[in-house]
Amino acid sequence: MKAGYDVVVVGAGPGGMAAAVVAAEAGASVCLLDSNQSPGGQIWRGFCAETARFLPHGKKYLEWIGRLHASGCKVSPGHQVIDSPASGLLRLESDNACSDVEFKRLILATGARERFLPFPGWTLPGVMGAGGLQALVKAGLDPRGKRVAVAGSGPLLLAVAAGLADLGAQIAGIFEQATLARLAGFGLQTLFTQPGKLVEGAHYRLHTLSARYHLNSWALRAEGRGRVERVVATDGNKEQTLACDWLAYGFHLVPNLELPRLLGCRVDGGYTAVDALQQSSVAGVACVGELTGIGGLDKALIEGEIAGWAAVGRESRARVLERQLRRQQSFAFRLDRAFDLRRELRGLPAAETVICRCEDVTHGAVAGCASWREAKLHTRCGMGACQGRVCGAATEFLYGWGPAEARPPAYPVRTATLAAETDAVDTARS
Amino acid sequence: MEEKIRGYDPFLIYKIVRNPAVGVIIHCVQCQLLRPGARKGERLESEEVSITVNGKQMRVAAGTNVAVAVIMSGEPCRFSVQGEARAPLCGMGICMECRMTVNGVAHLRSCQLLCAPGMEVASE
Numbered sequence: 162m163k164a165g166y167d168v169v170v171v172g173a174g175p176g177g178m179a180a181a182v183v184a185a186e187a188g189a190s191v192c193l194l195d196s197n198q199s200p201g202g203q204i205w206r207g208f209c210a211e212t213a214r215f216l217p218h219g220k221k222y223l224e225w226i227g228r229l230h231a232s233g234c235k236v237s238p239g240h241q242v243i244d245s246p247a248s249g250l251l252r253l254e255s256d257n258a259c260s261d262v263e264f265k266r267l268i269l270a271t272g273a274r275e276r277f278l279p280f281p282g283w284t285l286p287g288v289m290g291a292g293g294l295q296a297l298v299k300a301g302l303d304p305r306g307k308r309v310a311v312a313g314s315g316p317l318l319l320a321v322a323a324g325l326a327d328l329g330a331q332i333a334g335i336f337e338q339a340t341l342a343r344l345a346g347f348g349l350q351t352l353f354t355q356p357g358k359l360v361e362g363a364h365y366r367l368h369t370l371s372a373r374y375h376l377n378s379w380a381l382r383a384e385g386r387g388r389v390e391r392v393v394a395t396d397g398n399k400e401q402t403l404a405c406d407w408l409a410y411g412f413h414l415v416p417n418l419e420l421p422r423l424l425g426c427r428v429d430g431g432y433t434a435v436d437a438l439q440q441s442s443v444a445g446v447a448c449v450g451e452l453t454g455i456g457g458l459d460k461a462l463i464e465g466e467i468a469g470w471a472a473v474g475r476e477s478r479a480r481v482l483e484r485q486l487r488r489q490q491s492f493a494f495r496l497d498r499a500f501d502l503r504r505e506l507r508g509l510p511a512a513e514t515v516i517c518r519c520e521d522v523t524h525g526a527v528a529g530c531a532s533w534r535e536a537k538l539h540t541r542c543g544m545g546a547c548q549g550r551v552c553g554a555a556t557e558f559l560y561g562w563g564p565a566e567a568r569p570p571a572y573p574v575r576t577a578t579l580a581a582e583t584d585a586v587d588t589a590r591s
Numbered sequence: 592m593e594e595k596i597r598g599y600d601p602f603l604i605y606k607i608v609r610n611p612a613v614g615v616i617i618h619c620v621q622c623q624l625l626r627p628g629a630r631k632g633e634r635l636e637s638e639e640v641s642i643t644v645n646g647k648q649m650r651v652a653a654g655t656n657v658a659v660a661v662i663m664s665g666e667p668c669r670f671s672v673q674g675e676a677r678a679p680l681c682g683m684g685i686c687m688e689c690r691m692t693v694n695g696v697a698h699l700r701s702c703q704l705l706c707a708p709g710m711e712v713a714s715e
Contacts, residue, residue, distance in 0.1 A: 196684070203683065274685050286667060286678030293682030297702070300656035300682075302663070387676060518680075518688060521672040546687035546698070551680070573687070 166192045166235070168472045169251060169264035171242055171420060174202020176450030176461035176468075177270030178225050183469025184268075185232035192262060193234055194253065196241040196572075200226065202272055203292065204458055207299050218458055225462070243578070244569035245424055249445075254574050259581040266445050266472040269433075270465065271420050273451035275317075275411035276554045278502075279516050279524065280509035282383030282392075283410075291321040291409040298328065305329035310392045310405040311372075312336040312380035314500045315413035316362065323368035325409070332372035333403045336394045338379040338412070339500050347499035355492055379506060383408055397505065413500045415554045416452045422567035438479050439468040447471060456493030463489055507559055516559070517552040519545020524559075533562040546573060642710040651706050658682070658689045658702035661712060668701060669715040691715055 166189075170181040173195035181193040193200065201208050205222045213219035213226075229236065237253075240260075244252040251262050275290045282288065289297070291313060298304050304325050310333045311322045322332050337344075351359050366374065378396045383389045391404045416432055427434045427442035432454050439447040447468040450461035463486045470479035510516065512525030522542040530536035533543060533556060542556070543549035549565060556562045570579075639650045642657075644664040651660045658679045661668055667676035668689045679689040682702055689701045692713045701712065 274683070275681060277680070277686075284671070284675055284677060286676055289679060290681045290686075293680055293686075296682035297656070297659055297662070297679060300659050300702075301652070302656075302659045388678075515671075515675075518671070518677070518686070521675070546690060547685065551686050 163261040165263035166190045168266045170268045172270035173200035176465040179462045179465025180268045180469040181234045182228045183466050184472045185234035187473040189473045191234040193236050194240045195238050254578045259578045268447045268468045270450045271417040273414035273416045276415045285389045287389035288408045291411040294409040295321045307406045308333045309407045311409045313410040313412045314338045319365040323365035333405050335374045336378040341376045343499045414455045419571045423571050438471040454493035460489035517542040533565045640708040644712045655706045657704040
């Protein structure tokens with residue numbers, strides 16, 4: 162089956178939702194796609210109308226989900242975009258079925274994922290992403306009484322530690338690799354531009370006061386038999402060992418660039434390059450939210466609105482938001498600088514440390530390779546089930562490799578879907 | 592500060608959470624519904640389902656995430672190429688470390704699935 166819309170939005174987080182709402186309210190036919198079962202993205206994961214007002218950022222969720230449902234926008238959860246077989250066409254997978262959707266304008270809001278950097282022991286069960294652990298706890302994992310060490314970088318670490326502490330976990334320690342100088346500079350600038358963000362950070366810290374927040378510190382290795390039992394951390398001089406049941410770690414976020422790359426959008430400095438109206442280098446394709454810089458909720462909402470107005474030809478409405486947008490973009494830029502990765506982290510993997518978890522390719526095996534392509538050919542690094550989604554960001558930081566060429570399918574699909582694809586193509590032709 | 596969580600039971604659908612910002616709320620694990628104003632210690636009846644993880648039977652609340660059930664069981668999700676035990680990493684369907692065979696279907700991301708009655712989950 163093939164459907165057609167004026168505007169198709171990929172990703173139903175805040176940015177995608179705002180874009181879809183604005184375009185649909187302006188009278189365009191809009192389809193909002195997401196691979197998850199309900200809209201909201203990561204920050205509004207699991208929110209619903211009855212209860213959102215009790216949750217952080219819930220008021221904004223209620224505003225936008227209310228407008229979304231009233232806007233006449235077609236909301237299609239459970240749909241994964243796997244390819245763009247022709248200009249103006251997206252191919253989707255859902256519950257083993259394959260379908261196509263046509264668009265005149267496309268808005269990408271595919272969000273971000275955590276950056277994982279390999280270190281000895283990071284493959285042990287019990288070592289989880291900080292955001293990953295938060296998502297699992299939201300899905301019912303009981304953190305009561307668990308000793309949790311938190312390590313890595315970025316504002317997410319404190320938020321996750323605070324959430325776990327509130328639910329009864331013991332936070333063994335928080336290790337932030339960023340330097341005091343960088344964070345102090347960041348805090349000072351933010352104080353004058355977005356004091357609300359600092360209040361949020363202070364709130365999280367208050368809820369984790371029983372745990373020490375170590376700056377200039379990072380996890381050296383995780384140890385244990387069959388699962389993580391302790392983590393060894395350092396501030397560059399002294400090592401300390403902490404017993405833990407779980408290690409929550411992650412190094413800020415990286416954008417999900419697979420789809421923009423597949424469509425040919427120019428990427429600059431790790432993010433999609435866009436103009437003042439969020440338009441990418443590909444005509445008719447806009448990018449919003451974390452794709453253009455890790456800035457969180459407010460940035461995503463404003464960019465979504467701008468892209469929504471632009472998609473229906475109301476550029477003047479979009480330009481009204483420009484000043485707000487610049488403030489949010491400078492926040493994103495400052496975040497990246499404040500949580501810039503220290504070079505010591507490049508020295509963490511030992512020769513036998515796994516870099517590519519899917520194919521068990523070690524640091525020793527790929528260290529001599531000049532590019533990701535060479536590593537793929539010689540070692541299968543990045544060729545497993547996650548298609549380099551985990552090791553891609555790691556190898557870029559460790560070895561300076563650029564990203565591999567984007568090829569369909571943009572996401573692993575079932576062979577049944579590929580077989581069904583033929584039918585979809587036939588239908589499209591007839 | 593008083594106990595933050597009352598009546599929480601990972602094997603029940605509902606847990607009662609005292610959120611400092613909100614007061615006491617009931618948190619429904621299945622639909623993520625939060626009901627304000629619950630009484631302290633209140634427990635709600637919930638439906639349990641029986642699943643097996645690598646042949647071991649366990650009872651979980653209907654709608655529990657499969658990856659969460661597997662973490663609670665202590666079983667690994669999969670064994671790597673070199674035979675290392677692996678467990679969930681990203682929790683949001685990206686890293687593929689939690690992929691398992693569910694009801695005979697291989698390579699499903701357990702973190703994107705909910706437990707259903709009689710579900711057979713096996714490490715890969």
